[in-house]
Amino acid sequence: MLKIKPIMTEKSMNAAKLGKYSFWVPSNLTKIQIKRIIGEIFEVKVIKVQTINYKKTIKTSSLRRTKMTKSAKKKAIVVLHEGDKISLFGEEEKKSKKVNKKK
Secondary structure, three states: OOOOEEOOOHHHHHHHHOOEEEEEEOOOOOHHHHHHHHHHHHOOOEEEEEEEEEOOEEEEOOOOOOEEEEOOEEEEEEEEOOOOOOHHHOOOOOOOOOOOOOO
């Protein structure tokens, strides 16, 4: 099973309003595979896929002289056809509560 996680940051939520959705995907997937998988999972028509590869990083702690590693990642930004939306990205309108004030 593939691990595809949506990215829920302020920047990605603003881009989602414009039809661009961000996901963390396995680093071995190609753009064509990402387009097909996201289209099948969310039942939307994907127009464009942009990918960003992040390399594995190694940090060394000076106090304990230990090495910490962050694994390699791949970020996919998916552009959808007009009218298609993914409901995971909370574009729901907030219901306002009416407050009755007594005079």
